[in-house]
Amino acid sequence: MSEQLQTTSGPAESQVRTLTIPAGEPAGKTIAEAGLQTKGADQIVVVRERDGSLRDLSWVPDSDTEVELVAANTEEGRSVIRHSCAHVLAQAVQDMFPEAKLGIGPPIENGFYYDFDVSEPFTPEDLTELEKRMKKIIKAGQRFSRRAYDSLDSARAELADEPYKLELIEDKGRADAGEGAAIDTGEVMEVGAGQLTSYDNLNPRTGERIWFDLCRGPHVPTTKFIPAFKLTRVSAAYWRGDQANAGLQRIYGTAWESTEAQDEYLVRLKEAERRDHRRLGSELDLFSFPDEVGSGFPMFHPRGGIIRNEMEQHSLRRHLSAGYQLVNTPHVTKGDLFRKSQHLNWYSEGMFPPMMLDDETDDEGNVTKPAQDYYVKPMNCPMHNLIFDSRGRSYRELPLRMFEFGTVYRYEKSGVIHGLTRARGFTQDDAHIYCTEEQMEAEISTVLQFVISLLRDYGLDDFYLELSTKDPKKYVGEDDVWERSTETLRRVGEASGFELVPDPEGAAFYGPKISVQARDAIGRTWQMSTVQLDFNLPELFDLQYTASDGSKKRPVMIHRALFGSIERFFGVLLEHYAGAFPVWLSPTQVVGIPVADEFADHLQGVITSLRARGIRAELDDGSDRMQKKIRTHTTGKVPFMLLAGARDVESGAVSFRFLDGTQYNGVPVSQAVETIAHWAESRRNDQPTEENL
Incomplete structure (x- = not known):
């Protein structure tokens, strides 16, 4: 029966093998007679029918049925x-x-x-x-x-x-x-x-x-x-x-x-486990989760605050240069806003309970004005819609790209909270783009290119895309609009050059999305940026712009969070780099370690020169021996350690010590300062070593 075997290519496997199982015959028997029931990692364990149903090898079809052979070394x-x-x-x-x-x-x-x-x-x-x-x-x-x-x-x-x-x-x-x-x-x-x-x-x-x-x-x-x-x-x-x-x-x-x-x-x-960001965050004194604050609400310490600020500032510079306009919105709003956006219909389980405020009573305690419900915001898009609608808009302003570091709050159940990567309070680098329907496909393509380029700035460079489509039980809007939106995202995703995999029913209630999936240094996949195409919120908010012919038209809305959240991205990078952040992100970029106390002044001069160049440098003039200091700062992931002994002082030089244990001796001070400053300013994501310095 080997002539029944066919081989085709598929996106998930390099080969998809099919075989026709005759009516009344067990699948396993047909596979064995075809010489396909091998041993080892590629042995067949089940078969898949055309409708996706998996069947045991003892399964007997009622009629001749073509099936796919599912091997042990596949995900299924x-x-x-x-x-x-x-x-x-x-x-x-x-x-x-x-x-x-x-x-x-x-x-x-x-x-x-x-x-x-x-x-x-x-x-x-x-x-x-x-x-x-x-x-x-x-x-x-x-x-x-x-x-x-x-x-x-x-x-x-x-x-x-x-x-x-x-x-x-x-x-x-x-x-x-x-x-x-x-x-x-x-x-x-x-x-x-x-x-x-x-x-x-x-x-x-x-x-x-x-x-x-x-x-x-x-x-x-x-x-x-x-x-x-x-x-x-x-x-x-x-x-x-x-x-x-x-x-x-x-x-x-x-x-x-x-x-x-x-x-x-x-x-x-x-x-x-070695890279777990929760452990590293504690060991490197970056952040904590005090019980007094509550589960899921991180507190960033000074060292973590430096890394976070560097992440944000670089992102802000890139956004401003790409034509985004910075906005800011409050953390709390009336519930009517989320009724208008339909979030209270479709997302209430992910929101914190309301606060009942602004009620008034007379002297006898009678309510003269009932309380209104206020919510801490779970997302920024409704408020950005209000900014768009605050005055008349012309087609000449489109695409209008609003950007915000917006802190949001989502009620995650305690069992799913996981450090920085699944928190209850977090800040999104959130953007909403308002454009014409004619502009939307080119704008989504531009957004996707921008997202990928910015993620690469932080050292991630292995990506694929996921297309999330409508959940038939949880959506607003017309089916034909969803189909048009989904096909637009599909075209952009396929044209990007990255693998595009389906995520059936994974969309938000207002529109389909493409998410950028990034693989880290040990091959794990993290969902990073999301790009969502939305015709429905502009409809719910009655957003309009004046077209070139003077008519009023509805803008298309693109939701885009690049990091997902700053906290989550921080945790991903912490694990990606195993705590050893690139020089430009490292909270302490340089530490001076004198061989003996009498050489501290020489290193202090180098530290002062580095600080004048904007480098985060400090002198370790503590009482520990030099070798212990080196171990301490290696554990602390300081990328540049500068050593100085008698010979260095005499020649006006320093010696470099790196995290991999290599050393580069006798570097003139002026050259050392210039080398370190250039490395930091160039935002390289590799660690300095003797070989690459």
Whole structure:
């Protein structure tokens, strides 16, 4: 049957392999007969139908069906391996703790988790023992076998001792009866009307069922298709994420298509931990999150304030030179503004509760003027619309580019707050561009080029684009307007030269967007800038400009936040550079370290000359020995350390010491000052070393 195999190119994989599965034949059998069921990282684990449905290799189609072959070393293949490994974990947990009740166990990015209701928290020793039991299960080659329930009652009977699974079954029953939407937990999905499915783990020799779980699948054929896994940690969890529900224990793990792939991931994970911006922020004295202020509200210390100011000032200079006009708006506004913009209809869950203000009472306590609701702003666009509408606008003013460092406040739940990268209060380098419909495509293209060039200024240079399209349950405006907006962004994205990947239903309620995804020094992807095309807010605010023929027309609005937020971008750069910021961003650019106290005056003169050139330089004249000072400032990520001993003083020179441990000796003072000043002024993003100086 090898003649049925076809190979095509696709954007996600270098090759997409397809195969026709004959009616009545298991997919795995056809694949094996075609000589395609190889071992190793590229072995086939599931197949995909044209509609995107993934099927087990035991699946038997009713008619001849062309499918895509999904290998273990693809994202979908890894996801199936990880979900299968989650079942192995749950089996091991119930083997070791028979009273444990099962929650859910979905695959997640780079791994999986499973939630359990147990009487005592899991210990590190428990994880070690669970890993041993899982390895035995995997080595046994248990077979995953899909089974459909003939009724909800039969599912209830079989899972009578699993209260969380029973709740999922009841949700399914209500959805089938039209009494509510199905909740996709990653464990349950409809397979024909009213059906639920379980997966049995079967003894490979006898076919006896050893364990089972309510699950939608798909799964790998046998546990031996899980070549590498590791349990990583335990955390507290709540059923369906609601703290009002029962407390659970969540075990996290990772699983991969090969030991080599897992080892590479674990190295990356260790490197990511080393670069964690929260730890570095504390070690380098850059920022903190005091309990007295509240969760999600960062406080920048003097050293962090320097970096932040340098980031902002460079961004401001670039914006002004690109024709943006600086504006400023208040942090608090009446609720009517957000009713007008529809944010209170579509975004209220992301806003802090209102403050009721401005009520008036008479001497007898009777309310003569009711209170009005005020909100801390979650975004700047409604206020920018008011600035646009503050006077008549002419087509000659367009495109009008308003720019603001606008601090906004969003109510993130405590479980998702993560240092600077997911905060409740943050400042956006926010811009809104008002243009004609004829100008919009060229303007979006210009904005995208500007965004990329500015991100490169800060040392990021590996990008792809993501196109977020309409959420059919959460939008305002007409469908044809959304289609036109989306196609405009698609054309611009495709013409940019960067890879453009889809993000279905990921748009804001007022318009589609392109987001710039940047990869950092260790290959992680961060969403950076967003560019949103909006016909709807100008309509809601009745914005107008006078066209060349004297008629009134509606402007098009482009929303654009380059950093996303300054705080988040700060955190990304901190991790990208592992704390060793480029010279132009470094809070202390130069430190002078005398070999002995008598050489301090010589270095103080060098420091004074550097400060006159605008360099952030200081002298370490403390009592520590020179080698300890070098270690201290290397740990503190100071890019230029200047040393001076007797020979340097005699020759009017200094010696350079760099973060990589290299040294460049006997540099005349005037040359050293000029070299450092030039390096900082040129905004190079590499670290100085003996080799590149």
